[in-house]
Amino acid sequence: MDAIQISNVTKRYRDTLALEGISFRFEAGRIYGLLGRNGAGKSTLINIIANRIFATDGCVTIDGEPVCENDRVQEKLYCMSEADLYPAGMRVKDIFKWTGSFYGCFDLEKAHKLAEAYELNVNKKVRALSTGYKSIFKLITALCLDVPYVIFDEPVLGLDANHRELFYRLLLESYQEKPRTIIIATHLIEEVANLIEEVVIIDRGRILLQDSVERLMATGYSIAGSQADVDTYCAGEQVFGCDLLGGMKIAYLMGGVREEKLHAGLHVSAMNLQKLFVKLTEKEVSSHEA
Template sequence: MRELRAEHLTKRFGKTTALDDVTLSFEYGKIHALLGRNGAGKTTLLGVASNRLIPTSGQALVDGEPVTDNPRALAKVFCTGDVRMIPPSMCVDDLVGHMGRFHEGFDAKRALRLAKMFELDVKAKTGALSTGYRSICQLVMALSLDVDYLLLDEPVLGLDAAHRDLFYRLLMEDYLERGRAVVVATHLIEEVATLVERVAIIDEGRLLMEASADELRTSGYSVSGRAEDVRAYCEGLEVLGIDELGSLAMAYVQGEPVRERLTDRLDVAPMSLQKLFVELTGKGE
């Protein structure tokens, strides 16, 4: 199976452990979500996978080959996110011109066309771009590359609603056309929930869960009603959390509803990926 795989990855920065023995895989031909709060380790994981960072232990593999200092493996991977790699005095159109020298298969005409769609001024210096347009600049370059594994680190940072919608539409069109692996690292879960096929959740450098999006959606549910009824229903079950407001409560439970405990005073509903993420990590955004 073709995949980008992390095997027992650990990365420390001094006394801080950014990744703690993480093993997971991103299968070729699927859109993956890498979910985590700010500081959870998403950027570090993608940095190791693209050889921007050297792991303390473990390794990242592309189609079975280590990525560390391996040009053949790295030619299959592109990661956004590190704007420091682009000279701030370089204009966007110059960046487009240079990309083809470093990345085989870069489509300059497509990049200019996408820049126009996003209303990105190609004569502007990259260092003078706003946060949103710096993100757009990186997305334009990424979506113009012919690579097998596209890693997008917080791709919609600073984008307004219209540009986010445009990006998600272009991303899906690109995926349907090329069929490559796409990894979207984000904390904006609901925006990608309908796009992704596989989900990995990390927190404080550790992998909490890895499954298909459908498995995660059916892995839990919510039950609501009067607080005393909800607490009685939840007794002995695997409860992720309970929200209470006055005499009412809503509990988030893993597994399937226990039909014999349900009464007409309780309501059951599926749990969203967003809520599952919040309850698993134990903290809201």
């Protein structure tokens, strides 16, 4: 089956364990959100997939073939990252041209059209671009490649609200025209919540959760009320986080709402993806510190 398969991947940097025996897969033809706090291991994992660094243990395969030192497999993947991997002295239009030489599937005409839409001056050298326009240049390159796997690592760094919305719209249009595997690693969770189909949460080098956004939103909810009432409701339930606001308590739960436990003093609310992420990673931090 077509997929990016991560199998028991560990990455150590001397005394730092960046990834700890993680295993999961990115299936073909889906949009994923790869979520994690700073230092969680997102970029390390992405760089291993992109063959920029090597795992200490375990392996990554794309469509059943190992990614390590495999040009044929790497042609199926493009990774847009925060790091500036292009010659700073080259002009944008020349990099577009060279990208077309390396990737035969690069749509040069589309690249120039998107540059106009973003008001990107393709005659500028990379070093002369602002942070936002460096991101725009990288986004355009990724959007104009017809490869089955595309990774966006913090894709909207430095972009204003209008440019971010334009990117999300163009990405969705591109995906609808030709479905492929898209992985978005970002901290702007609410902005991508309606775009991604499946979420992978990584924290301290381990996978906390992988599930569809639809299922998570259908089974996650919060209960608010007095501390005593909320504690009574939560007895025996799957609680993954709580907030105390004065005399009121809010509990965050997974599973179906227990109608038989509800009464006028309790208020039920739907879960949102950002709150789910925050509470899951808070729980993980507290368990390590306990």
